[in-house]
Amino acid sequence: MSTTSTPDATLSGSEAEATRKVGPLLVMPSVIVLLAWMIVPLVMTLWFSFQYYNLVDPTTRGFAGIDNYAYLVTDPDFWVSLENTLILLVAVLVITVGLGTLLAVVFNLPFPGRNIARVLAISPFFVMPTVSALIWKNLLMHPIYGVFGALASTLGLPPVDWFAQFPLAAVIAIVSWEWLPFALLILLTAVQSLDHEQREAARMDGAGPLAQFFFITLPHLSRAIGVVIMIETIFLLTVFAEIFVTTSGGPGNATTNLAFLIYARALLQYDIGGASAGGVVAIVLANIVAFFLVRSIARRLEV
Amino acid sequence: MRATPLQRLLSFIFGWGAALLLFFPIAWMVLTSFKSERDATSPGLFFAPSLDSYRDVFARADYLSFALNSVVISVGGTVLALLFAIPAAYAMAFHPTHRTRGTLLWMLSTKMLPPVGVLVPIYLLFRTAGLLDSRSGLVMIYALMNLPIVVWMLFTFYKEVPNEILEAGRMDGAKTAGEVWFLLLPLTLPGVASTGLLSLILCWNEAFWSLNLTSAGAAPLTAFIASFSSPEGLFFAKLSAASTMAVAPILVFGWFSQRQLVQGLTFGAVK
Incomplete structure (x- = not known):
């Protein structure tokens, strides 16, 4: 409880009365619209997931029991999509948190032009996903016209057709490029709040840079790293635009993640029931992460 | 150091x-x-x-309409979110009750709902209501999508206003509305501005709902850029020109708001 947050105690009786009435009235509109925004689609998704419902085939409608789920778990595409979702998630997390931590330490040290370098480094985060994906796919990764291909041929290597040979790795590269600045930005803020005296004391006691990093910086960062991992997980579980504009889930189902599978079921095959069952799986997955994220934020919240 | x-x-x-x-x-x-x-x-x-390339992109008569859609939808979504969030954040910061903490955390948890999980019902509701490919539909979605972040950021800024200033205002007879309008808003204008900026950035770059709920009429720049993905239309220079124009304004905004971004994106969990 902070000192500025108990105004009611200093108010006279009638004013306190007034704020008791006004307060909830001001919060109510936000609560109501958010409640509707959450509950209505959630209930509908659950409902549809137990229904036979295809937009192009109006003859078959009705209660489906667990058929949609049964179909989902027997569909090899579903398991591939879960696997792809997981690979994408873990790979991007390892790359962004690993490099992000190192870069945060580097950008905390004084060097000429640091502020400009930092601004350049975090820029990719502000690029819209469709632009990131198409720039990488066409200008950088194109086997004939791209920069990587040109570099490879300068070195005498055969050019790589990234989206044909390593499609998932190509998507991972793009998504990592978008999220590394986020990790860097958050972790840099956390590094900067590190107590200098503590580091100074460690240095005096003869701790080298590596020891300082592993025994002081890293433990200090653990909380921030946890937050970065959880927030990124929420977004990475449902990466969509990058896949939509580069591979459309292909070749075959090589880059189909859960989000793209649900999209394809719903808006390409018009299978509302099946897509909803997939949606429920996505919601459950996200909620497992959300539980831990909300708990760790709650610990920090002072009202 | x-x-x-x-x-x-x-x-x-x-x-x-x-x-x-x-x-x-x-x-x-x-x-x-x-x-x-x-x-x-x-x-x-x-x-x-x-x-x-720039000339060619502009010559496509519809480029300006995509850009206009982006502006209208981002600004609309942000203003709508602020209208709902300012009173709520004010009440929770200055007149907290035993429910405030729970309400804040619950709002945060609504942000955790993956959009793809509710794609089907939102698409069907929009189809029924005639909101597919409409700006007002996206404005609503974007406002709701950002409302929890906007409330949280404003709440953080309001908490930093010393209560004595408001006290003095009340002594001078300011009512709640006047308190918000004449005291809080000027005091926290930088906070409101950076909150709005973050919301603008998030709306401008949003590429799930814009790709799925618009086709031509209300499509913003994210969707326009996506139209360059067809293999027949590989025009690198034009893609680059259109992308540069789509990214430039928000990149500049982003550079200016890096600090507040950390608070907004982590819900105050990292300081």
Whole structure:
């Protein structure tokens, strides 16, 4: 409880009365619209997931029991999509948190032009996903016209057709490029709040840079790293635009993640029931992460 | 902090190395946007710069309508979210009750609902209500999508206003509405501005709902850029010119709001 947050105690009786009435009235509109925004689609998704419902085939409608789920778990595409979702998630997390931590330490040290370098480094985060994906796919990764291909041929290597040979790795590269600045930005803020005296004391006691990093910086960062991992997980579980504009889930189902599978079921095959069952799986997955994220934020919240 | 010359040299090399590598795709995009289509397909540094690609993109009569859609939808979504959030954040920061903490955390948890999980019902509801491919539909979605973040950020800023100032205002007879309008808003204007800025950035770059709920009429720039993905339409220079124009304004906004961004994106969990 902070000192500025108990105004009611200093108010006279009638004013306190007034704020008791006004307060909830001001919060109510936000609560109501958010409640509707959450509950209505959630209930509908659950409902549809137990229904036979295809937009192009109006003859078959009705209660489906667990058929949609049964179909989902027997569909090899579903398991591939879960696997792809997981690979994408873990790979991007390892790359962004690993490099992000190192870069945060580097950008905390004084060097000429640091502020400009930092601004350049975090820029990719502000690029819209469709632009990131198409720039990488066409200008950088194109086997004939791209920069990587040109570099490879300068070195005498055969050019790589990234989206044909390593499609998932190509998507991972793009998504990592978008999220590394986020990790860097958050972790840099956390590094900067590190107590200098503590580091100074460690240095005096003869701790080298590596020891300082592993025994002081890293433990200090653990909380921030946890937050970065959880927030990124929420977004990475449902990466969509990058896949939509580069591979459309292909070749075959090589880059189909859960989000793209649900999209394809719903808006390409018009299978509302099946897509909803997939949606429920996505919601459950996200909620497992959300539980831990909300708990760790709650610990920090002072009202 | 003191650093040895070696540390300085290493951090200079690694810091600038990383910065240049990370920025390279953006720089290359800007460079390519000034090439002709013929030059754009050969990754050379030397070429005769031209504005042809920009001219071509503008010549597509609909470019301006996509840009306008982006502006209207982002600003609309942000203003709508602020209208709902300002009173709520004010009440929770200055007149907290035993429910405030729970309400804040619950609002945060609504942000955790993956959009793809509710794609089907939202699409069907929009179809029924005639909101598919409409700006007002996206404005609503974006406002709701950002409302929890906006409330949280405003709440954080309001908490930093010393209560004595409001007390003095009340002594002078300011009512709640006047208190918000004449005291709080001017005091927290920087906070409201950076909250709005973050919301604008998030709306501008949003590419799930805009791709799924719009086709032509209300499609913003994210969807316009996506239309370059067809294999028949590989025009590198025009793609780069259109992308540069779509990214530039928000990149500048982003540079100015890095600090507040951390607070907004982590819900105050990292300081």
